[in-house]
Amino acid sequence: MSDFPEFGKVVIFGVGLIGGSFALGLKAAGQVGEVVGFGRGLASLTHALELGIIDRVGFNTGQEVASADLILIATPVGQMPEVMARIAPYIGAQTVVTDGGSTKAGVAAAARAHFGEKLGQFVPAHPIAGAENSGAAAARADLYLNKKVVLTPLPENSVLNVARVRSAWEWCGAQTHELAPAEHDRVFAAVSHLPHLLSFALVHDIAVRDNSGLFFSYAASGFRDFTRIAASHPEMWRDVCLANRVALLEELDRYRAQLDELRDALHRGDGKKLEETFDVARAARRAWADNKL
Amino acid sequence: MSDFPEFGKVVIFGVGLIGGSFALGLKAAGQVGEVVGFGRGLASLTHALELGIIDRVGFNTGQEVASADLILIATPVGQMPEVMARIAPYIGAQTVVTDGGSTKAGVAAAARAHFGEKLGQFVPAHPIAGAENSGAAAARADLYLNKKVVLTPLPENSVLNVARVRSAWEWCGAQTHELAPAEHDRVFAAVSHLPHLLSFALVHDIAVRDNSGLFFSYAASGFRDFTRIAASHPEMWRDVCLANRVALLEELDRYRAQLDELRDALHRGDGKKLEETFDVARAARRAWADNKL
Numbered sequence: 317m318s319d320f321p322e323f324g325k326v327v328i329f330g331v332g333l334i335g336g337s338f339a340l341g342l343k344a345a346g347q348v349g350e351v352v353g354f355g356r357g358l359a360s361l362t363h364a365l366e367l368g369i370i371d372r373v374g375f376n377t378g379q380e381v382a383s384a385d386l387i388l389i390a391t392p393v394g395q396m397p398e399v400m401a402r403i404a405p406y407i408g409a410q411t412v413v414t415d416g417g418s419t420k421a422g423v424a425a426a427a428r429a430h431f432g433e434k435l436g437q438f439v440p441a442h443p444i445a446g447a448e449n450s451g452a453a454a455a456r457a458d459l460y461l462n463k464k465v466v467l468t469p470l471p472e473n474s475v476l477n478v479a480r481v482r483s484a485w486e487w488c489g490a491q492t493h494e495l496a497p498a499e500h501d502r503v504f505a506a507v508s509h510l511p512h513l514l515s516f517a518l519v520h521d522i523a524v525r526d527n528s529g530l531f532f533s534y535a536a537s538g539f540r541d542f543t544r545i546a547a548s549h550p551e552m553w554r555d556v557c558l559a560n561r562v563a564l565l566e567e568l569d570r571y572r573a574q575l576d577e578l579r580d581a582l583h584r585g586d587g588k589k590l591e592e593t594f595d596v597a598r599a600a601r602r603a604w605a606d607n608k609l
Numbered sequence: 610m611s612d613f614p615e616f617g618k619v620v621i622f623g624v625g626l627i628g629g630s631f632a633l634g635l636k637a638a639g640q641v642g643e644v645v646g647f648g649r650g651l652a653s654l655t656h657a658l659e660l661g662i663i664d665r666v667g668f669n670t671g672q673e674v675a676s677a678d679l680i681l682i683a684t685p686v687g688q689m690p691e692v693m694a695r696i697a698p699y700i701g702a703q704t705v706v707t708d709g710g711s712t713k714a715g716v717a718a719a720a721r722a723h724f725g726e727k728l729g730q731f732v733p734a735h736p737i738a739g740a741e742n743s744g745a746a747a748a749r750a751d752l753y754l755n756k757k758v759v760l761t762p763l764p765e766n767s768v769l770n771v772a773r774v775r776s777a778w779e780w781c782g783a784q785t786h787e788l789a790p791a792e793h794d795r796v797f798a799a800v801s802h803l804p805h806l807l808s809f810a811l812v813h814d815i816a817v818r819d820n821s822g823l824f825f826s827y828a829a830s831g832f833r834d835f836t837r838i839a840a841s842h843p844e845m846w847r848d849v850c851l852a853n854r855v856a857l858l859e860e861l862d863r864y865r866a867q868l869d870e871l872r873d874a875l876h877r878g879d880g881k882k883l884e885e886t887f888d889v890a891r892a893a894r895r896a897w898a899d900n901k902l
C-alpha cells in the first residue's frame with residue numbers, strides 16, 4: 317500500500333451492491349481519499365453513509381465531479397445516459413469515468429452521445445460479480461476479489477486513462493480483461509442475460525398457477541440452483557435486457573430453435589437425440605467447472 | 610434403534626447414488642441384516658462391495674428375491690420394466706418392493722403389466738434427492754436425511770405394505786409424502802424435469818459453437834448455478850424425459866409460449882412487461898426460499 321491513495325476523490329452514482337462494493341474495495345486497499353455518493357433515494361444514501369461506504373452525500377453535481385479523480389456510474393444501465401448528460405459538462409480534465417453496467421454497446425453509444433470531446437475520459441467496464449441481493453446493505457469490500465472485470469475501451473481512450481480505470485478495479489481485487497463492446501454483449505447475452513431470462517420465465521410460469529403452492533412444495537435443489545438468479549433485481553434486469561436487446565434476441569431465437577428440436581425429439585420418443593444432447597452438455601459443463609475450480 | 614433390524618434382507622437393483630445411499634442409510638440406522646446388490650456392470654458392483662454399500666453381489670435373481678424382505682429398484686426408469694419382469698415370478702409373499710424413479714405414472718403402469726397378482730406388494734416411490742454426481746462412489750448414508758420422498762401408492766397396496774415401504778425411507782431420514790402417480794408427474798415435470806431439459810439445452814447451445822471457449826471463459830456464478838443440473842446423468846435424464854413425456858411436453862409447450870411472450874415484449878421494447886414478469890418471479894422465488902430455509 318502506498319502512502320498516498322491513488323484516487324483522492326471518488327464520486328459514485330448509485331450506491332448499491334456494485335457501487336458500494338467498489339467504494340469499500342478501494343477503501344480497504346487504502347486507495348481512496350474520500351468517497352462522495354449520489355443516488356435517487358436519500359434513504360439509501362443515508363444507509364450507505366451509516367455503513368461507511370461513502371463519506372459524504374453529494375448535492376452539487378457540477379462541483380463534485382469537477383474535482384473528482386474517478387467517477388463510477390453504477391446505476392441500472394437505463395439511467396446511465398441521464399447521469400452522463402448531467403456530469404459531462406463538469407468533469408475535470410484529469411477525471412476518469414467508468415461504469416458497472418452489464419451491457420456495453422449501449423453504454424458506449426450513450427457515452428459517445430453525451431461526453432463529446434471528453435469521451436476519451438470514459439472507460440466502460442463490466443464487473444462480473446453478480447449477486448441476487450442488491451442495495452448498499454449487500455455491498456462488500458471483497459465482492460470483486462478474484463472476479464473478472466471486462467473493460468471495453470473506446471478508440472478515443474488514452475492508454476493512460478485505460479490504465480487508471482484498470483488500476484481502480486484491480487485495487488478492488490479484480491482480474492481485468494478487455495473485449496470490444498459488441499463482442500462483450502454477444503458473449504454475455506449467451507452466458508448471463510439469457511439464463512436470467514429463462515430462470516425468471518420458469519418461476520413466473522409456476523407462480524401464476526392457481527395451485528402454485530403444490531408445485532413449489534416439491535421443488536428441490538435442482539430448482540433452487542436453476543432459479544437462484546430469478547431472485548435478481550427486476551429493474552436492473554429489465555434494463556439489461558432492453559440495453560442488450562439485439563444480441564439477446566439473437567440468443568433467445570437460437571435457444572428457442574434448440575428447444576423446438578428437443579421438443580420434436582421428445583414428441584417422437586427419440587431417446588438417442590435426447591441423450592446425445594445431454595451428453596454434450598454434461599461433458600462441456602464438467603470441463604467448464606474443472607477449468608474454473 | 611431396535612435390537613433386530615426391521616429388514617433382514619434387502620435386495621437392490623442398481624447400486625448407484627440412489628440405491629447405494631438407500632443401503633447405507635438403512636445400515637446406518639441398523640435396520641438391515643444383509644444387502645444384496647444386482648447391477649449391469651461387475652465393476653460397479655465390486656466397487657459397491659468395497660465401499661461397504663452391499664454385503665454380497667447377487668447372481669441368482671429368483672433365489673435372492675424370494676427371500677428378500679425389501680427390494681429397491683434403483684435403475685434408470687427405462688430399465689425398470691425389465692427388472693420387474695425378471696423378479697415378479699419369484700418375489701416372496703412377504704416381500705415389499707419399492708423404486709427410486711423420478712417419474713411415477715410409467716413406473717406404475719409397468720408394475721401393473723408385470724407384477725400381476727403381486728401388484729399390491731409394489732409401492733412406488735420417488736426420493737427427491739438429486740445430485741449431479743452419480744454412481745456408487747457418490748452414495749452417502751445421509752443423502753435422504755430431511756429430504757422428501759414421495760410415495761405414490763397404488764389402489765392395490767395394502768395399508769401395511771405402504772407402511773413398510775414408508776418406514777424404510779424414513780429410516781433413511783426422509784420425510785415421506787403421498788401423491789397420485791399422475792399428479793406426481795405433472796408436478797415434477799414443472800419443477801424438476803423441465804429445468805433439467807432447459808439447463809442441458811443452454812449448455813449444449815453454447816458448447817456446439819466454434820468459439821465456445823470465449824463464451825465459457827466469461828461464464829460466472831449465475832451460469833454456474835443455472836447449469837449445475839446440466840452435469841446430471843444423461844442416460845437417467847433421457848429415461849426420465851421419455852417416461853414423463855406427456856406431462857413434460859405439456860410443460861415445455863407452456864414454457865415455450867411464455868418465452869414467445871417475453872420474446873415479443875423484448876422485441877417491441879416493452880420494459881413494463883419484462884419488469885412485471887421478473888417481479889412476479891422474484892417475489893415467488895424469495896417466498897419459496899424463505900419457506901424452505
